[in-house]
Amino acid sequence: MQERVAHILKHHQLRVTACRKQVITFFLTQRHAIGHAELEQELEDFDRVTIYRTLNTFLEKGIVHQVPDDVGGAKYALCSDDCDEHAHQDNHVHFKCVECHKLTCIEEVGIPTITLPEGFVAMKASLLIKGVCETCGITA
Amino acid sequence: MQERVAHILKHHQLRVTACRKQVITFFLTQRHAIGHAELEQELEDFDRVTIYRTLNTFLEKGIVHQVPDDVGGAKYALCSDDCDEHAHQDNHVHFKCVECHKLTCIEEVGIPTITLPEGFVAMKASLLIKGVCETCGITA
DNA sequence: GTTGCATTTACAATTCTGTTGCAAATATAA
DNA sequence: TTATATTTGCAACAGAATTGTAAATGCAAC
Incomplete structure (x- = not known):
């Protein structure tokens, strides 16, 4: 596990530090998808600022991508293998459970192409679906 | 105009106050779509907190709906006539221009139905498209 | 028009989110 | 082991949003 984590960092030309290892492991x-607040609770030994900077570095290097959320600031999720510094490949649907409030990437469902009215040029789309996730659906 | 504004408020069992009238008029x-910051600039005579509470009240009563935005906090837009306290009818696409940064409701384009993996139950979807709007497209 | 009461507002204080500058610590390569 | 560029922690700051409370105001009944 820790070898895999170190590999991810080195592969993106980043130094292998304790904070970065713990963030990726989490x-x-x-x-x-994980937000800053959740990481701050989990990684008690690191400064708030360090976690912010770690997330921003990972975002720039293409290790994570941003996930749209309606409340509580930005969330992040690990990119799939075919992402790199120059091109993110996160054209999938995101799902937010109204029970457990967790945000999940639905990698297997892509965002359909939308035809816009005359004059509008689409470049990028993000789709957030709210509902009940598989785990909460069973429990209820 | 002002009669129409007062009617909207009364229709939702809200008192007709100066702040609420000016927000609806704007x-x-x-x-x-409009965010808190823009309203605060426009309505200089009212307290920040009052504007926050006005927006929240309108959201609860179904006068406005929340529009997803990637940065700079929540944005709001007036609901169409068939919205009420219990059911929002805002199943349309939202568009954010990368030039002028304005958020527009594209009421004439609905969100297509998405088939989710086994176990997920969809209740509500929001779709944000980024690109160049009709106005900025002409200028460029 | 005046009165009474519930709603709404302004103000102060606080919390949460996110950023910047800088000195100390540390990962890595030589 | 050492040199150096990167990373971290700390302090301070800026903006977004919420809460409590007393004063002000809308509205209905008289």
Whole structure:
């Protein structure tokens, strides 16, 4: 596991530090998108600012992508393997559960092409679906 | 105009106050979605907090709906006539221009139905498209 | 028009989110 | 082991948003 984490960092020309390793490890163990607040609670030994900077560095290097959320600031999720510094490949649907409030990437569902009225030129789209996730659906 | 504004408020069981009238009037004269910051600049005579509470009240009562935005906090737009306290009818696409940064409701384009993986139940979807709007497209 | 009461507002204080500058610490390569 | 560029922690700051409370105001009944 830790070898894999170090590999990800080196592959993106980043130094292997304790904070970065713990952030990536947490991303790998969670299936949902993560925000700064959640990381700050989880990684108690690191400064708020360091976590902000770690997330921004990962975003720039293409290790994570931003996930749209309606409340509570930005969320992040690990990119799939075919992302790099220059081109993100996150054209998939995101799902927010109204029960557990967790945000999940639905990688297997892409965003359909939308035809806009005359004059509008689309460049990028993000689709957030709210509802009940598989875990909460079983419990209810 | 002012009669129409007062009617909207009374129809939603709200008292007709100066701040609420000015907020609705501003919504009616703008075609794009509006955030707190823009209202605060426009309505100089009212306290920041009052504007926050006015927007929240309007949201609860179904006078406005929230429009997803990637940066700079929540934006709001007037609901169409068939919205009420219990059911919002804002299943349309939203467009954000990368030039002028304005957010527009594209009421004439609905969000297509998305088929989610087994176990996920969709209740509500919001779709934000970024690109160049009709006005900026002409100018460029 | 005046009165009474519930709603709404302004103000102060606080919390949460995110950024910047800089000195100390540390990862990496030589 | 050492040199150096990168990263971290700390302090300070800026903006977004919320909460409590007393004063002001809308509105209905008289």
